[in-house]
Structures are given as C-alpha cells and as structure tokens.
Amino acid sequence: MAIEVRIPTILRTYTGGQKAVEGAGDTLDALFADLDGKHPGLRGRLVTDEGALHRFVNVYVNDEDVRFTGALETKLNDGDSVTILPAVAGG
Amino acid sequence: MLTIDRATYDAIVAHARADHPDEACGVVAGPAGSDQPARFIAMMNAERSPTFYRFDSGEQLKVWREMDDRDEVPVVIYHSHTATEAYPSRTDISFASEPDAHYVLVSTRDPETVEFRSFRIVDGVVGEEPVEVVQSYLFGHSPAEVVYDCPNQ
Numbered sequence: 001m002a003i004e005v006r007i008p009t010i011l012r013t014y015t016g017g018q019k020a021v022e023g024a025g026d027t028l029d030a031l032f033a034d035l036d037g038k039h040p041g042l043r044g045r046l047v048t049d050e051g052a053l054h055r056f057v058n059v060y061v062n063d064e065d066v067r068f069t070g071a072l073e074t075k076l077n078d079g080d081s082v083t084i085l086p087a088v089a090g091g
Numbered sequence: 092m093l094t095i096d097r098a099t100y101d102a103i104v105a106h107a108r109a110d111h112p113d114e115a116c117g118v119v120a121g122p123a124g125s126d127q128p129a130r131f132i133a134m135m136n137a138e139r140s141p142t143f144y145r146f147d148s149g150e151q152l153k154v155w156r157e158m159d160d161r162d163e164v165p166v167v168i169y170h171s172h173t174a175t176e177a178y179p180s181r182t183d184i185s186f187a188s189e190p191d192a193h194y195v196l197v198s199t200r201d202p203e204t205v206e207f208r209s210f211r212i213v214d215g216v217v218g219e220e221p222v223e224v225v226q227s228y229l230f231g232h233s234p235a236e237v238v239y240d241c242p243n244q
Contacts, residue, residue: 091180
C-alpha cells in the first residue's frame with residue numbers, strides 16, 4: 001500500500017528536504033503514525049497532544065479537506081494522494 | 092527589500108480598501124527564485140472578520156497547486172489591519188508558515204492615508220524591510236521609482 005504525501009516547505013526539515021514522501025495506513029491517523037516512524041517529529045506538527053488535527057493545518061485526501069471526511073478517521077486507499085498545507089491566517 | 096511594481100501595489104491597496112472593515116488577504120505569486128511578485132491573487136477571507144483572516148482551505152489548495160504547476164512560489168502574502176497599524180500581530184507571527192515570503196501589511200484605519208509595509212517572518216522573528224515601488228520589473232531603477240524606507244530605521 002502506497003500513499004503519496006505532499007509536504008509543505010515548512011515541514012521539509014523533517015523529511016530531509018523532500019517535497020513528497022510515501023506512507024501507508026488505513027486511516028489518516030495510521031498514515032501519520034507511519035510517517036512519524038520514518039520522519040520523527042512530523043506527526044507532532046500535525047496532531048495535537050489531545051489526538052486531534054491541528055486547527056491551522058489543512059490536510060487534503062484527493063483534494064478534499066479532511067475536516068469534511070472524518071478528520072483523522074478519514075479512510076485511505078492504496079494510491080490515494082494526501083496534501084498538507086499550513087493554513088495561511090492571522091489577525 | 093521588497094521590490095514591487097506599481098500595478099500590484101495599487102491592487103493590494105485597492106483590495107484592502109474594498110474589503111474594509113473586514114481584513115483583506117491574498118497572495119502575489121512569482122517565478123521560483125525570482126523574488127518578483129508578478130501575479131496578484133486576491134483570496135477570500137474565510138473568517139470575514141475585522142480582526143482575523145484565514146484563506147479558505149479549498150481555495151488555498153487550488154492556488155498552491157496552480158503555483159506549483161507554473162513553477163511559482165508565494166512571493167508576497169498580504170493582509171490588512173482595519174483598526175491597527177500595518178505591523179504583524181502576535182497571531183500573524185505565530186501563523187507565518189512561508190519562510191521565504193514577504194509579509195505585506197496594509198492598514199485601512201485611515202481612509203486618507205496609505206500604510207503599506209513589508210516584513211520577513213522566520214522562526215517567529217519579525218524584521219521590517221524597505222519597500223521599493225517600481226514602474227516595471229524591466230526598468231527597476233527608472234526615475235519613477237519610489238523607495239519607502241522603514242520608519243524606525
């Protein structure tokens with residue numbers, strides 16, 4: 001099972017500069033755990049201590065914002081494409 | 092130093108004025124490595140608030156994907172402050188996630204005055220930079236250039 005994950009500039013320090021990495025998992029949560037194994041520290045930038053998706057990180061599975069598909073419980077299939085973008089926000 | 096052409100500068104200010112009293116926000120894309128803000132893209136403020144802005148997540152994906160396809164990067168990320176100075180707030184600093192971008196702040200608190208300032212925000216540190224408005228990028232140092240120096244330097 002291979003899922004392509006596109007990594008934003010600011011998180012490429014965790015992936016050795018790579019803008020795309022591969023991972024596996026039946027759900028987004030499982031995928032992030034898998035990625036963290038290969039790229040330690042990455043999951044901490046995406047998931048809070050309470051186990052929820054960081055409010056100001058956008059994650060998309062096949063271009064759909066996962067806030068609408070079950071967040072970390074979003075089901076993944078082989079060949080899916082995941083994109084991570086930090087929210088652009090401020091006050 | 093932010094070098095920006097007059098048309099893009101005017102477009103940013105016009106967008107900020109048009110959305111006042113809500114904060115306006117957007118991106119100016121440019122060819123990767125050029126540091127030239129060439130393609131102005133006004134973004135929707137999903138918060139529609141006078142004190143907060145946030146790019147709509149679907150629109151952001153579309154724009155970021157498009158920039159990637161065109162080998163562009165976000166050279167400028169701009170937003171407006173509607174009642175305070177054109178200086179990054181603590182929220183602005185903590186959410187800045189594009190280390191190579193010029194963060195442009197426009198204040199619309201005074202309808203008679205344009206406040207347009209630019210900053211680099213890297214690892215939580217803010218540094219103001221001068222803004223040079225040029226007629227075009229081809230003739231960057233024509234007599235028509237105006238340089239806005241940092242007021243506190």
